Amino acid sequence: MAHAMKIAIVDDEKDMRQSIGQWLALSGYDTETFPNAEDALKGLGADYPGIVISDIKMPGMDGMQFLKRLMSVDSALPVIMITGHGDVPMAVEAMQVGAFDFLEKPFNPEKMNELAKRATNARRMTLDNRALRRELGDGSGIMRKLIGASPVMERLREDILDLGQADGHVLIEGETGTGKTLTAHALHAVGAKTGRKFVLYSCAGQDESTLANRLFGPSEAEVPLIEQARSGTLVLEDIEALPPALQARLLTWMNDQGSPAETRVIAISNLSEQGKTTEDALRPDLYYRLAAMKITLPPLRARGEDILTLFTRFAEQAAEDYGGDAPEVSAQEAAQLLQAPWPGNIRQLINVAERAAMQNRRGTGTISSLLMATEDDSDAGMTTEGKPLKEYVEAFERMLIDNTMRRHKGSIVAVMDELCLPRRTLNEKMAKYGLTRSDYLGA
Missing domain, CATH: 1.10.8 (Helicase, Ruva Protein; domain 3)
Incomplete structure (x- = not known):
């Protein structure tokens, strides 16, 4: 089924729990029921893969207390409260505390199903974004190529997270070979449009007529790119090669989308000509529309010991x-x-x-x-430019320990023997260089 998320149903009335559970199960949800809030809290952690539907009036810990406990564990967990007739003031208070929405008894099952759909979609996006943030932090998956402990790479990862979550269009600049296209993929992956269309196209080496047809249509052979990328992300490489007339059309199309934009544009500039900038190559209105959110990738020579890694x-x-x-x-x-x-x-x-x-x-x-x-x-x-000898020595030392740790899969004794280092010295150097034994276990 399309619905893969769980729904925890909390109600002291057995018949109510069962009827809600059966209805949602028929709609494709994985349901679990709890007779009270205390039991439910034992199974609802910070990354619970679903949502909660809870009665607001229960013996022991009532729905409001339960909601406050859930919000303290995970403030982004969608909780739908079930209220009795005349409990609207209490429902409003629940919304202020952090409830996703409320249902008033007797409620329409179709309305409950619609609320559950909206809540699970919101939860799925929250969990996906958290997973992508972790992925970005530990360098796995697509983010593996963004590894590096240098300050410029730390800032780049933070910029990708921040701008990825924003709604606006983005300009990516940097020297050839610095990873601009990978960065565009990462921006899409950590943003609200993850899972939607990602369309990549280079504006270089095309005549104006071909570019116009490919971007905006009509094209007998292919669907125009702005249609292919609808509701997703359109990445235009070599944006500086776009002729002025098409720059104007692109800007008009971007403006017509309103805010937030239905389709996000990520423009990549590959200007390498000495003394020329992206600002020189684009219409001022298009440039400033794109450059409101800009990422400039660091050249490899500015990344220090990342080079050795x-x-x-x-x-x-x-x-x-x-x-x-x-x-x-x-x-x-x-x-x-x-x-x-x-x-x-x-x-x-x-x-x-x-x-x-x-x-x-x-x-x-x-x-x-x-x-x-x-x-x-x-x-x-x-x-x-020359650097102090100390920097070269430290970079080499870190590389040597890192390589040896990975070769011996985190065995401290084996590393001590190979590098002829006492345990205390090895521990101090690993701490100094930000190396953790757990990172190498089973590598």
Whole structure:
């Protein structure tokens, strides 16, 4: 059935509990009943996967006390209160405390079903958003590629959470290879439109007529993009390539949607021309409409020791794909990885890590030689601004402990033996670098 959520029914009258439960079960809900509030509280935690329907007048703990207890556990839990004739003032008080809605006896079962539908939809969205926030925090799923402990990445994750929940359109800027499209996916995933359509289209390399037909129609071959993305998210890459006339049409369409917008627009700017900005390329009214919510992705060179963490992850994945062991990174190579300018950002780092894994399988070449080849290919200088030696040492040390912990699946004794460190020193260094043993168990 479409309804996968639970409904907890709390009422001291057995016949009432059973009749409500049977009706909702026939509508596809998973119901459970409780004769009193005290029993119900034992099974209703902060992330209860459903809603509550409760009588307001019960012996012992009454419905109002029960509601207040539930709100203290989870203020976003939808609770529908059942009231008797003439109890409207009490129902109003319940709404002020936090009840989702109320039903007055004798109530229409169809109305109860409609209320249950609205409440479970609201609950599902709340739980989905919580799960996505946890996902974003621990780096699993789609958010795995947003890993990094650097301050700029912490801010990026917070920006994605904040702007994802907002209603407005978004502009994403950043150098090539920094993860702009992934960020657009993440914004959609943590927002109210998650689960709805996500349509991605690049405006680059198309003539004006083709762009107009694809975006707005009429198109004999395909449904226009604004229709494909209706009620969801439309992501326009290379927004700076959109001709002025189509920028005006896009703005008109965005304005016609009203507020909040039915379809969210996420524009991605890939401007790399020296001295030119997205603001220069767009109509001022369109730019300011988009840039009211803007995310600028950090270049890899600004992410500090994230570079070593990412290199290790990509090299291990490549070694697994190609067969063989991941390359070990020396202190000198770690310093070179941290100093490299990375004009291609994450894409370039992935390329170097994959080539390093293939070299290691053959037993030839070094990471240093790959970085030199990258320098020759890009005509970029080998180093960025110098950093204190202490920063390089700490970054290398963290990488070494992280790699060893993962290789030994969190075995402290094995790590102590390999790195020749006493337990106290290892514990202090792990605390210093934000490493937790539980993260490696079973890895």
